Structure formats: C-alpha cells, structure tokens
Amino acid sequence: MAASIIQLLPDHVANQIAAGEVVQRPASVVKELLENAVDAKSSDIKLIVKEAGKTLVQVIDNGLGMNTTDARLCFERHATSKIRKAEDLFDLHTKGFRGEALASIAAIAHVELKTKQDQEELGTHIVIEGSKLVTQDVAVLPKGTSFAVKNLFFNIPARRNFLKSETVEFRHVMDEFQRVAMAHPSISFTLIHNGSELYNLPSSNYRQRIVNIFGGKTNEKLVPVSEETELITISGFVGKPEFAKKSRGEQFFFVNDRYIKSAYLHHAIMSAYDGLLKEGNQPSYFLYLQVPPHTIDINIHPTKTEIKFDDEHSLYAILRSAVKHSLGQFNVAPVLDFERDANLDTPYEYKNREADFPTIQVDSNFNPFATEKSSSKPLSSFGSYKKETTTASWESLYVGLKQDTQEIESFSFESEEVTSKLFDDDVIETKTTSTYQIHKKYIVSAIKSGMLVIDQGRAHQRVLYEQFLTNITVQKASSQQLLFPLELYFSSDEMILLKELQSSLENTGFVFDAFNADSIQVSGLPIGMAESEVSIVLEELIGNLQNEIPESSFSQSDSIAKSMAKSMAVKTGTYLTEKEQENLVNSLFACKEPNVSPFQKPTFITLTVEDLDKKFAI
Structure with missing residues (x-):
C-alpha cells in the first residue's frame, strides 16, 4: 500500500494560513480589535498606533472584560462568544463572530492581553508569541481589556516586505478607525499615532461625529435623509451637489452599524443625483441602513465588508427615492411646486365679457409737406412726434x-x-504666420519636410511638468503673492497628507501662512496659477496621491509635478493667440522629452509632404 500524501496541517501552520485571509495589513488588526471592543459594550475606546501599526497596534477599552478561562480561550481557532449554532449566522447583532481573528493575529505577531471584569478584584495578563503561550499571570488592572499587537508578521518576513510605506499603511488604519467611529457615535474614540493625538471624538450624535471626523466645514454640506419602510430604515446625510469632489473619499454605507461596500447601492445614489453633478464628480454620503438581520448574509467575504441582500432591487428603489426626495425637500434639486400663486390664476370671470377694440386716433391737421408755423401753436396729442426741422x-x-x-x-x-x-x-512686409490653431485643440506648425500637428493640452502638460519638477528638485521656485490670503478647508486625513507635502508644494511656488486643524492659509501661488484654481488643484492632487502615495521622495515629487501640470495645462477649447501658440511650440521643443506628455502620450505627430502627396494620389 502506497504511503499517504495528504496530511493534517499543524495548528500553528493552519493559523498562519488563516491569518493571510483575515490579516492583510496593520489596518486589518485595527478593524478586528476595535470591533471586539465595541462588542464588549465599551463606552470609551483608545487606539494607539506606532509606525502605522507595523510596530504596535494597541486597543484599550472599558468594556465587560474577560475571566481567566475566556482570556486564554479567545486565542483558539473558532472560539467565539457570538454564535452557538449554524442558524445564528443569519441573525447576527454583533461584529466579530467567526472566532478566527485573534487566533490569526496571535499566529503572526507578539500579542499582550490585559483584561479584568468589573466584579473581579484581579485581572489576567497573557503574552503570546507566534501562537505560543509565553506567560499567563494575574495582575492588578482597571476594568476592561487592553490588546497590544507588536511586530506584525515577525515570523513571515515575505508578508512584511509586501507592506507599503508608512503613509499608505497609516491611511488604511485611519480609514478603519473612521468607519468604526462613525458607526458608533455614542462611544468616545481616541486615536494616537507615534505619540501625537490625532482624534479625540466625544460621545455625540451621527451629525456631530461626522463633523468631528471630517472638519467643521462639513456641517454646511450635509442634507439629512430619512425613510422608514418595512424592508429598510434609512437615516444619515448626503452632500450638496456644489460640494462634490473628483475623488470618492467621503462615501459611507453602514448596514446594521457595519461598514460595507456596495457598487449597486452606490449606483442608486448616483442616479438620485442625475443632472445635478458635473461630469466626473462624486457626491459625499453617510448613510445608515437598518434591515432585519435574517435578510442579509454577512459571511460572503473574509473582511465582511461585502454583504448579500435578499431583495436588492427594492432597496435600490427605496434608497434612490429617499435621497432624491431629500435633495428636493431642501431646495438642492429642482422640484415641482404645488403651492400655486393666486396672482397667476386665469381670471375666468372675464369669459363672458366682449373684447375691447383698440381706438385709433388720427391728427387730421397733420401735413408732412406743410411748412412749420409758429412754435407757439398748441400741439395735438401727437404733437410731440412732429418734425422740428423744415422738410420742404x-x-x-x-x-x-x-x-x-x-x-x-x-x-x-x-x-x-x-x-x-x-x-x-521690413518686419511688417516679411511677416508670415508660422502656426495655426485648429478646433481650439491642435496647433499646426510648418517644417521643412512637411508640418507638425501638436496637441496643445499635452504639450502644455509636458512644459509645466518639467518646470515643476525642476523647481521641486532645485528648490528655486518663484511665487506670486496674493493681496488677501486664501483660507481653504480640508478633512483631517487630507490635512495630514498636505502637511507631508508642504515642503514639496512650497518648492513649486506655494506659500503657506498657517496649517490649522482643518484649514490652511495660502498667501502665495506658483506663477501662472489663478486664484480660483487653487482649491481645484489641491483637491485633485490629494485625490491622486491618496490612491497610492509613492514611497520615495522623488516619486512623490514626480506625482506632484504630474498632478499640477495636468490641472494647470490649457484645456481643449481654449483659444490661443498667435504669440501664445509660438511660445508653446518653442517651450515644448526646449523640453528634455518633447515627444510625450508626462502620462506617456504623444504630444505631436509629423505629416511629411510625401504623406500628403499620397492622400492626393488616390
């Protein structure tokens, strides 16, 4: 008989494999620990992070705590307090329920747990490294639980190498923190990163929690949404169309206090905004949906951010209708006005009256060929229209x-x-136009072998890109000073990003007077940038960099130069004077790489005389 080739995996290996599903990055640990703290009925939760969670993720709560047995058992696979039988999976009222998270985290990190129940005098202190119990002691502790996860992926260096830069990883940590904090405004949350407090969110209502997270100016952008049906109860806020941005940052769905992603429900929101947004703009929304637990399946995705609804089509229609109604109710969208104005009513009492015919008045004394008599003659009713001069x-x-x-x-x-x-x-006589603009999009320039057709937008992007990149690298940018400083408002995570980009932006020509908690003051701009473009350029820059912030400073500078060049370049449909056309052509061919735009698209094509001859040879 041949030897068996299928073997049962050891527990620690199975846990490491499970960890790959549950723990993808430090933010995954943050999510699991925060949700456990919420399930423990805490009223105050503190998150402490070092080096974006690579070194430390610690969550301290004042919840129920655990006894000694539970403290040890919580690190076993499929050990959970949330479900007892399979049917419970379809009637969930809590966050974590599969019992894999803590076992997976303990398999790939150094975990320190301190916990005490309210009625107990002493608590439990446990240290686990890579699924192995190191110590378990009794200790004097405050009520609640403290989970400290240190040195993530210490025993899987390959996974650690796949982690992005600290900036990127911390942005993911912030996202998870914000999602849990927004779903539970009655709980106070604190976030401390590398020793500095970034958020201190007191217990409040939904609107205040949103404003506390995204900045004071958010309040004026919000329109309340409320709808209650048998299938679903909708509450929350949507943003006014005029505050829509290019990026999809501030878009949140919460189903039964759990953050979810749903392209289908997002489409319902977008259809409610139909005709109200500029092309490419995205509205902000913070919507809380309550549905019966048995009508959804949460367990279809390892991170539980995607769920399945029983009746998606009805939810789509209700959500779209509720948002559209709110936008109309608060005079954001045009709606039919059924409050009629009495002054505009048709006067039906006139229907039996005969029409008044217009009267015709004729000046029988008027003679166009008669010589004007004395000016003292009294004028008739039409006298004012007589000619004063002689017409003989x-x-x-x-x-x-x-x-x-x-x-x-x-x-x-x-x-x-x-x-x-x-x-x-001599100049006047010999002057010939060397460039022509076609359809306000292309510039045609004659050369010896034929002609060049230049895309004005891409050409200008290349020129600006090399200018900005040189300014950032050499640090010798020129600025135009503003008479009155501009004050621009951003959310907390956008402000963190702007602070990191401050030196690079200053090298392009920006001058910042102040960096406040949710706003900046700009007193100088790069030469050529209009005052009205500043907020657009910075928002697009933040949006581009939020998606994937480069690791090296040069790559970051490159992204800034690209983003600003794209925002400030002349667009299709812009009329250029002859002088501007020539200047753009000369500047383009003074660039190091005139052939392509910063986004690797051709800036011009060459049509030779032979090419033209072939066209006419047909």
Whole structure:
C-alpha cells in the first residue's frame, strides 16, 4: 500500500494560513480589535498606533472584560462568544463572530492581553508569541481589556516586505478607525499615532461625529435623509451637489452599524443625483441602513465588508427615492411646486365679457409737406412726434453726407499709417504666420519636410511638468503673492497628507501662512496659477496621491509635478493667440522629452509632404 500524501496541517501552520485571509495589513488588526471592543459594550475606546501599526497596534477599552478561562480561550481557532449554532449566522447583532481573528493575529505577531471584569478584584495578563503561550499571570488592572499587537508578521518576513510605506499603511488604519467611529457615535474614540493625538471624538450624535471626523466645514454640506419602510430604515446625510469632489473619499454605507461596500447601492445614489453633478464628480454620503438581520448574509467575504441582500432591487428603489426626495425637500434639486400663486390664476370671470377694440386716433391737421408755423401753436396729442426741422426740401437732408464719409475714411486711414510707424516696415512686409490653431485643440506648425500637428493640452502638460519638477528638485521656485490670503478647508486625513507635502508644494511656488486643524492659509501661488484654481488643484492632487502615495521622495515629487501640470495645462477649447501658440511650440521643443506628455502620450505627430502627396494620389 502506497504511503499517504495528504496530511493534517499543524495548528500553528493552519493559523498562519488563516491569518493571510483575515490579516492583510496593520489596518486589518485595527478593524478586528476595535470591533471586539465595541462588542464588549465599551463606552470609551483608545487606539494607539506606532509606525502605522507595523510596530504596535494597541486597543484599550472599558468594556465587560474577560475571566481567566475566556482570556486564554479567545486565542483558539473558532472560539467565539457570538454564535452557538449554524442558524445564528443569519441573525447576527454583533461584529466579530467567526472566532478566527485573534487566533490569526496571535499566529503572526507578539500579542499582550490585559483584561479584568468589573466584579473581579484581579485581572489576567497573557503574552503570546507566534501562537505560543509565553506567560499567563494575574495582575492588578482597571476594568476592561487592553490588546497590544507588536511586530506584525515577525515570523513571515515575505508578508512584511509586501507592506507599503508608512503613509499608505497609516491611511488604511485611519480609514478603519473612521468607519468604526462613525458607526458608533455614542462611544468616545481616541486615536494616537507615534505619540501625537490625532482624534479625540466625544460621545455625540451621527451629525456631530461626522463633523468631528471630517472638519467643521462639513456641517454646511450635509442634507439629512430619512425613510422608514418595512424592508429598510434609512437615516444619515448626503452632500450638496456644489460640494462634490473628483475623488470618492467621503462615501459611507453602514448596514446594521457595519461598514460595507456596495457598487449597486452606490449606483442608486448616483442616479438620485442625475443632472445635478458635473461630469466626473462624486457626491459625499453617510448613510445608515437598518434591515432585519435574517435578510442579509454577512459571511460572503473574509473582511465582511461585502454583504448579500435578499431583495436588492427594492432597496435600490427605496434608497434612490429617499435621497432624491431629500435633495428636493431642501431646495438642492429642482422640484415641482404645488403651492400655486393666486396672482397667476386665469381670471375666468372675464369669459363672458366682449373684447375691447383698440381706438385709433388720427391728427387730421397733420401735413408732412406743410411748412412749420409758429412754435407757439398748441400741439395735438401727437404733437410731440412732429418734425422740428423744415422738410420742404428733402434733398437738403443728404447734403454733406459724401464729404463726411470721405473724412471718416481718410481719418481711419491716417490712424493706420501712424500706428504702423511704431513697427519696422521690413518686419511688417516679411511677416508670415508660422502656426495655426485648429478646433481650439491642435496647433499646426510648418517644417521643412512637411508640418507638425501638436496637441496643445499635452504639450502644455509636458512644459509645466518639467518646470515643476525642476523647481521641486532645485528648490528655486518663484511665487506670486496674493493681496488677501486664501483660507481653504480640508478633512483631517487630507490635512495630514498636505502637511507631508508642504515642503514639496512650497518648492513649486506655494506659500503657506498657517496649517490649522482643518484649514490652511495660502498667501502665495506658483506663477501662472489663478486664484480660483487653487482649491481645484489641491483637491485633485490629494485625490491622486491618496490612491497610492509613492514611497520615495522623488516619486512623490514626480506625482506632484504630474498632478499640477495636468490641472494647470490649457484645456481643449481654449483659444490661443498667435504669440501664445509660438511660445508653446518653442517651450515644448526646449523640453528634455518633447515627444510625450508626462502620462506617456504623444504630444505631436509629423505629416511629411510625401504623406500628403499620397492622400492626393488616390
């Protein structure tokens, strides 16, 4: 009999494999620990993070705590207090329920647990490293639980190498923190990163919690949404269309206090905004949906951020209708007004009256060929329209007209002669137009072998990109000072990103007077940037960099240069004067790489005379 080739995996290996599903990055640990703290009925939760969670993720709560047995048992696989039988999976009222998270985390990190129940005098202190119990002692502790997860992926270096930069990883940590904090406004939350307190959110209501997280200016952007049906109860807020952004940052769905992603429900929101948004803009929304637990399946995704609804089509229609109604109710969207104005009513009492015919008045004394008598003669009702001058000799009206015309013509001719003296006559005679603009999109320039067709937008992007990159690298940018400083408002995570980019932005020509908690003051701009473009450029820059912030400073500088060049370049449909066309062409061919835009697309094409001859040879 051949030897068996299928073997049972050891527990510690199975836990490491499970960890790959549950723990993808430090933010995954943050999510699991925060949700456990919420399930423990805590009223105050503190998150402490070092080096974006790679070194430390610690969650301290004042919840129920655990006894000694539970403290040890919680690290076993499929050990949970949330479910007892399989049917419970479809009637969930808690966050964590599968009992894999703590076992998976303990398999790939150093975990320290301190916990005590309210009625107990002493608590339990446990240290586990890579699934192995190191110590278990009794200790004097406050009520609640403290989980400290240190040195994540210490025993799987390959996974650790796959982690992004600290900036990227911390953005994911912030996202998870914000999602849990927004779902539970009655709980106070604190976030401390590398020793500095970033958030201190007191117990409040939903609106205050949103404003506390995303900044004071968020309040004026919110429109409340409320709808209650048998299938679903909807509450929360949507953003006014005028505050829509290019990025999809502030978009949140919560189903039964659990953050979820749903492209289908997102489409319902977008259809409610139909006709209210500029193309490419995204509205913000913070919507809390309550549905019966048995109508959803949460267990279809390892991170539980995607769920399945029983009746998606009805939810789509209800959500779309609720948002549309709110936008109309608060005069954000145009709606039919059924409160009629009495002044606009049709006067039906006039229907039996006959029409009044207009009266015609004729001045019987008027004679156009009669000589005007004394001015003292009383005027008739039409007297004011009589000619004051003599009309007997009508030819006299046209006397001198030809002479006047000649004088005007000679005057304009003389003025042209005078102005032409300002320029060199030789230049005027030999001047030929070297560039032409077609459809306000392309610039055509003649060359010896044929002609160039240049895309004005891409060409300008290349010129600006190399200018900005040089300024950032050499750190010798010029600025135009503003008469009055601009104050721009951003959310907390956007402010963190702007602080990191401050030196690079200053090297492009920005001058910042102050960096506040949720706003910045700008007193100087890069040359060529309009004051109205500042907020657009910074928002697009933040949006581009939020998606994937580069690791090296050069890559970051490159992204800033690209983003600003894209925002500030002339767009299709912009008319360029002859001088501007020539200047753009000359600047393009003074670049190091004139052939392509910063986004690797061709800036021009060449049409030779032979190419043109072939077209006519048909």
